[in-house]
Amino acid sequence: MSSASLPMTIRRRLDYPKDANLCEYCTAKCCHYFALNIDEPVNRRDFDFIRWYLLHEHATVFVEDDTWYLLVHTTCKHLQDDHRCGIYETRPSICRTYTTAECEFEDDWVYDKYFETPEQIDEYADALFGRQFPDPDTKKQDSLRSRRPTSLPIA
Numbered sequence: 001m002s003s004a005s006l007p008m009t010i011r012r013r014l015d016y017p018k019d020a021n022l023c024e025y026c027t028a029k030c031c032h033y034f035a036l037n038i039d040e041p042v043n044r045r046d047f048d049f050i051r052w053y054l055l056h057e058h059a060t061v062f063v064e065d066d067t068w069y070l071l072v073h074t075t076c077k078h079l080q081d082d083h084r085c086g087i088y089e090t091r092p093s094i095c096r097t098y099t100t101a102e103c104e105f106e107d108d109w110v111y112d113k114y115f116e117t118p119e120q121i122d123e124y125a126d127a128l129f130g131r132q133f134p135d136p137d138t139k140k141q142d143s144l145r146s147r148r149p150t151s152l153p154i155a
């Protein structure tokens with residue numbers, strides 16, 4: 001059997017003793033990103049702001065429970081090679097108050113909605129408001145062809 005067909009092993013916190021410090025078994029997933037709550041986009045201008053976020057490397061946007069977040073995949077400058085905090089005694093309060101009780105140790109990173117590219121958020125906005133930009137693939141000689149239909153509405 002090739003390794004590609006092997007089932008993926010997912011670590012679950014229940015697999016570890018109750019008194020285990022999960023951080024000892026983790027590659028510091030929580031130190032590799034930051035996420036900020038953002039306003040839900042309600043018009044074209046709002047979506048264009050999100051498109052701007054997504055034009056930047058490592059920026060993504062996700063929606064969970066109707067709340068929108070800007071998620072930037074970037075590693076903290078103080079994370080050490082052994083996955084420990086290099087400024088543990090003076091780490092920010094957000095790091096101090098974060099606990100393993102509800103952390104992403106076993107998170108599968110699946111969201112209600114997830115946008116990784118500007119094209120994805122554009123397509124989503126196009127479905128809501130109609131196309132913003134002409135199709136770049138449309139050439140002058142093709143102008144008699146039917147317009148590309150707008151995407152189906154998103155429920």
Ligand code: SF4
Pocket residue numbers: 022023024026027028029030031098099100103104105
């Ligand atoms: S708090 Fe959770 S995600 Fe962060 S290092 Fe510990 S186990 Fe990993």
Ligand code: SF4
Pocket residue numbers: 030031076077078079080084085086087088091092095
């Ligand atoms: S300050 Fe320490 S705990 Fe906080 S994100 Fe950076 S490495 Fe992680």
